[in-house]
Amino acid sequence: xxxxxxxxxxxxxxxxxxxxxxxxxxxxxxxxxxxxxxxxxxxxxxxxxxxxxxxxxxxxxxxxxxxxxxxxxxxxxxxxxxxxxxxxxxxxxxxxxxxxxxxxxxxxxxxxxxxxxxxxxxxxxxxxxxxxxxxxxxxxxxxxxxxxxxxxxxxxxxxxxxxxxxxxxxxxxxxxxxxxxxxxxxxxxxxxxxxxxxxxxxxxxxxxxxxxxxxxxxxxxxxxxxxxxxxxxxxxxxxxxxxxxxxxxxxxxxxxxxxxxxxxxxxxxxxxxxxxxxxxxxxxxxxxxxxxxxxxxxxxxxxxxxxxxxxxxxxxxxxxxxxxxxxxxxxxxxxxxxxxxxxxxxxxxxxxxxxxxxxxxxxxxxxxxxxxxxxxxxxxxxxxxxxxxxxxxxxxxxxxxxxxxxxxxxxxxxxxxxxxxxxxxxxxxxxxxxxxxxx
Numbered sequence: 001x002x003x004x005x006x007x008x009x010x011x012x013x014x015x016x017x018x019x020x021x022x023x024x025x026x027x028x029x030x031x032x033x034x035x036x037x038x039x040x041x042x043x044x045x046x047x048x049x050x051x052x053x054x055x056x057x058x059x060x061x062x063x064x065x066x067x068x069x070x071x072x073x074x075x076x077x078x079x080x081x082x083x084x085x086x087x088x089x090x091x092x093x094x095x096x097x098x099x100x101x102x103x104x105x106x107x108x109x110x111x112x113x114x115x116x117x118x119x120x121x122x123x124x125x126x127x128x129x130x131x132x133x134x135x136x137x138x139x140x141x142x143x144x145x146x147x148x149x150x151x152x153x154x155x156x157x158x159x160x161x162x163x164x165x166x167x168x169x170x171x172x173x174x175x176x177x178x179x180x181x182x183x184x185x186x187x188x189x190x191x192x193x194x195x196x197x198x199x200x201x202x203x204x205x206x207x208x209x210x211x212x213x214x215x216x217x218x219x220x221x222x223x224x225x226x227x228x229x230x231x232x233x234x235x236x237x238x239x240x241x242x243x244x245x246x247x248x249x250x251x252x253x254x255x256x257x258x259x260x261x262x263x264x265x266x267x268x269x270x271x272x273x274x275x276x277x278x279x280x281x282x283x284x285x286x287x288x289x290x291x292x293x294x295x296x297x298x299x300x301x302x303x304x305x306x307x308x309x310x311x312x313x314x315x316x317x318x319x320x321x322x323x324x325x326x327x328x329x330x331x332x333x334x335x336x337x338x339x340x341x342x343x344x345x346x347x348x349x350x351x352x353x354x355x356x357x358x359x360x361x362x363x364x365x366x367x368x369x370x371x372x373x374x375x376x377x378x379x380x381x382x383x384x385x386x387x388x389x390x391x392x393x394x395x396x397x398x399x400x401x402x403x404x405x406x407x408x409x410x411x412x413x414x415x416x417x418x419x420x421x422x423x424x425x426x427x428x429x430x431x432x433x434x435x436x437x438x439x
Contacts, residue, residue: 044058053079060073068090071088071090072110121151152188167187169188214239221234236267246278248295249263293310298339348399358401373391408431
């Protein structure tokens with residue numbers, strides 16, 4: 001494995017103690033820290049900048065003592081962080097948002113889960129207009145081969161020209177537990193039209209799952225290359241070379257959602273047999289940064305580290321005859337920060353206008369500060385150029401990151417305010433191109 005040369009620019013650590021959307025603002029609102037959500041605990045999940053400069057914020061809200069369970073929080077703000085509208089919605093139980101995207105017909109699609117029990121979650125999808133009008137919703141659950149309710153976990157939603165695909169994993173595997181006890185989950189890819197009609201599995205229109213026969217498989221993100229080809233990225237502990245540790249997993253699907261190439265050769269090139277690698281995020285790299293796909297997540301042994309892999313744009317390309325097998329798809333791989341005990345820690349990536357990438361993750365590198373939000377700038381090859389931390393004495397968690405056209409950076413997540421055991425609030429941080437709250 002390659003090791004990175006770590007170059008740290010560590011600053012910006014601060015302690016926050018406000019209880020609403022009160023602000024820490026910079027001149028002319030070019031830099032700020034703002035909080036959203038009412039009484040109780042809130043979690044910042046993802047945000048979506050719109051073409052008119054407004055921003056959609058997605059989170060989860062849990063009000064102590066309320067009759068409803070966890071609810072989904074949605075808000076629209078202007079460019080300086082002022083709320084234009086906000087709402088919460090969900091069922092009487094727990095509804096948890098996981099991802100948001102803008103459909104081809106300019107509506108918001110929110111993908112998440114309805115929690116029935118600790119071992120039974122259903123896929124939950126909600127359509128909303130960009131002005132906050134609630135539209136149709138759907139819940140999807142399955143049965144295992146043993147005729148029990150299965151468990152579905154959602155990771156992301158991928159937009160198509162005529163709909164979208166919800167990505168995750170399901171315990172409704174195609175084998176009996178008695179025959180394959182290690183076959184815990186299969187990768188889940190549910191295909192919907194823009195009118196929220198799910199592609200019919202029974203008629204062979206689309207296959208909902210992929211995976212190996214005796215493993216734990218998950219789909220994190222899916223990209224449509226053409227009407228007949230999709231690339232999926234996730235993780236699996238499929239048995240390879242007498243080892244069943246978790247590895248990043250890339251595979252391809254055909255027009256009906258059936259695997260064309262299950263990515264077994266690429267599995268042997270990713271990660272280490274001495275560590276488990278769990279994928280969190282995937283982005284397409286622009287040509288200015290060398291093209292391809294950039295995968296981020298964690299590599300876990302005793303503790304967790306950030307793990308970045310860059311793959312070529314064209315995966316699964318056969319070698320020219322008479323050679324057999326496939327081309328080496330790995331352009332670069334890097335082990336970055338030690339994240340402490342943050343097993344399965346969420347990491348997020350976005351492309352940088354100036355080239356390279358911004359990486360957002362959770363970190364315990366600052367002692368006596370709990371978990372902090374870490375923002376790093378990476379070069380095209382994954383070398384760290386600078387790093388900055390945001391947080392205080394309580395735990396703070398990663399949501400998402402985006403660079404604005406003017407080079408300023410939006411960092412979104414969850415921050416604990418009011419001390420180590422204070423309330424958790426949705427936080428939006430706007431910093432300059434160097435990750436700082438001061439110029």
